[in-house]
Amino acid sequence: MSLTNSAYIARDAKVIWHPYTQMLNARPPIPIGRAEGSYLFDLEGRKYIDAVSSWWVILHGHSHPFLVSRVTEQLKKLDQVIFAGFSHGPAIELAEKLLQLLPANQEKVFYTDNGSTAIEVALKMCLQYWFNKNQPRKKILAFRNGYHGDTFGAMSVSARGAWTSPFASLLFEVVFIDLPTAENIAGLKAFISGISDSLACFIYEPLIQGSAGMVTYGAMELDQLMRHCRSSGIFMIQDEVFTGFGRTGKNFAADQLQEQPDIMCFSKGLTGGMMPLGLTTCSQEIYTAFLSEDQLKTLFHGHSFTANPLACAAAAASIDLLLTAETQAHIQRICANHTAFAKTIAGHPKLKEVRQKGTILAMEWAVPGGSSYFSNLRDQLYDFFLEHHILMRPLGNVLYILPPYCISDDDLSVIYHTIHLALEKISW
Numbered sequence: 001m002s003l004t005n006s007a008y009i010a011r012d013a014k015v016i017w018h019p020y021t022q023m024l025n026a027r028p029p030i031p032i033g034r035a036e037g038s039y040l041f042d043l044e045g046r047k048y049i050d051a052v053s054s055w056w057v058i059l060h061g062h063s064h065p066f067l068v069s070r071v072t073e074q075l076k077k078l079d080q081v082i083f084a085g086f087s088h089g090p091a092i093e094l095a096e097k098l099l100q101l102l103p104a105n106q107e108k109v110f111y112t113d114n115g116s117t118a119i120e121v122a123l124k125m126c127l128q129y130w131f132n133k134n135q136p137r138k139k140i141l142a143f144r145n146g147y148h149g150d151t152f153g154a155m156s157v158s159a160r161g162a163w164t165s166p167f168a169s170l171l172f173e174v175v176f177i178d179l180p181t182a183e184n185i186a187g188l189k190a191f192i193s194g195i196s197d198s199l200a201c202f203i204y205e206p207l208i209q210g211s212a213g214m215v216t217y218g219a220m221e222l223d224q225l226m227r228h229c230r231s232s233g234i235f236m237i238q239d240e241v242f243t244g245f246g247r248t249g250k251n252f253a254a255d256q257l258q259e260q261p262d263i264m265c266f267s268k269g270l271t272g273g274m275m276p277l278g279l280t281t282c283s284q285e286i287y288t289a290f291l292s293e294d295q296l297k298t299l300f301h302g303h304s305f306t307a308n309p310l311a312c313a314a315a316a317a318s319i320d321l322l323l324t325a326e327t328q329a330h331i332q333r334i335c336a337n338h339t340a341f342a343k344t345i346a347g348h349p350k351l352k353e354v355r356q357k358g359t360i361l362a363m364e365w366a367v368p369g370g371s372s373y374f375s376n377l378r379d380q381l382y383d384f385f386l387e388h389h390i391l392m393r394p395l396g397n398v399l400y401i402l403p404p405y406c407i408s409d410d411d412l413s414v415i416y417h418t419i420h421l422a423l424e425k426i427s428w
């Protein structure tokens with residue numbers, strides 16, 4: 001019996017439509033049969049290092065035994081239950097655990113099942129807050145080039161470009177501003193002041209814009225912007241869907257900021273990457289604005305799989321694991337390895353910039369005519385690393401490493417070495 005890759009690829013091609021994929025001429029997908037730690041194994045036993053944590057979700061490594069046992073235990077007790085009118089231990093335990101780690105003003109947890117819906121809920125909370133208060137604040141402020149997901153609300157507050165252009169006329173109006181710098185911060189504040197009466201909220205990816213190409217910016221400037229929003233009564237939605245759970249070197253980007261957001265969004269690493277889950281946390285002030293004898297002030301939002309007990313159990317276990325001295329040491333080890341490696345490629349003529357934020361290391365390749373997601377360089381890099389049995393998924397001309405925390409020093413070295421090799425071999 002042979003379950004070869006090619007047999008699966010043929011079956012896949014007959015029935016599957018893949019995400020973010022031009023199906024006409026896409027490379028055949030690699031069928032994965034098994035994963036363990038930082039490795040993916042295809043059906044013929046070929047091993048790949050998962051250097052992007054399977055789209056930024058895997059935290060402690062694939063099929064981590066601790067998470068597997070906690071989810072298995074939960075599976076035997078309670079698989080799923082409606083979350084309106086009912087509750088369950090895993091959801092309560094996870095909310096208690098998470099709130100303890102977040103800024104002190106975060107008081108309530110609203111569950112969903114992915115990052116985009118966590119964002120939708122955050123936007124609805126802010127917009128309906130002002131609706132419930134009978135005040136006409138309807139506009140949303142966001143950073144240019146941000147990414148908050150693929151549902152309509154999330155798309156609206158994200159970068160407008162090739163991905164969103166078919167829907168451009170249906171996306172709601174958003175006020176976009178540049179990332180803050182020491183130079184432009186005064187101008188940004190003045191601009192916000194001019195329209196603050198109409199702004200319901202400000203949504204942002206803290207410290208690093210992931211999909212934009214791992215674009216980093218300063219905590220000090222963000223703090224200044226947050227302080228300004230606070231003083232203007234503009235709610236802040238901190239999208240930690242990507243940055244949460246150790247990626248930036250601290251448990252949350254919030255741990256690197258002085259100011260506290262009103263609302264926070266989580267998904268991706270929330271369950272250690274094992275199960276789909278999203279959640280939105282908020283302050284007491286937001287929550288209180290929905291308490292009313294008037295039924296119309298209710299937050300009418302929910303999903304069938306809201307607070308799935310298995311996903312909540314995975315998330316609680318993942319947080320337990322994140323807080324161990326061992327995982328914290330892994331995170332610091334990855335940060336230090338990245339920093340040392342970054343020095344060896346800094347100033348390389350083929351690189352425009354090397355950026356690091358904690359466990360995330362990005363290398364922006366210098367390409368004539370600027371960057372493009374569709375650049376041929378991107379495909380060359382993608383193929384080159386796969387040929388070397390490493391899964392990297394460049395964002396245009398930005399190559400990045402985002403490993404699970406269990407990755408060994410040896411495997412990091414293999415990745416670094418292969419990057420040196422790519423810098424030598426690949427041109428455009």
Ligand SMILES: *Cc1c(COP(=O)(O)O)cnc(C)c1O
Binds near residue numbers: 148242268
């Ligand atoms: C991935 C991502 C989202 C969307 O999450 P999905 O689960 O893919 O819908 C939202 N915000 C940020 C910052 C992300 O990186």
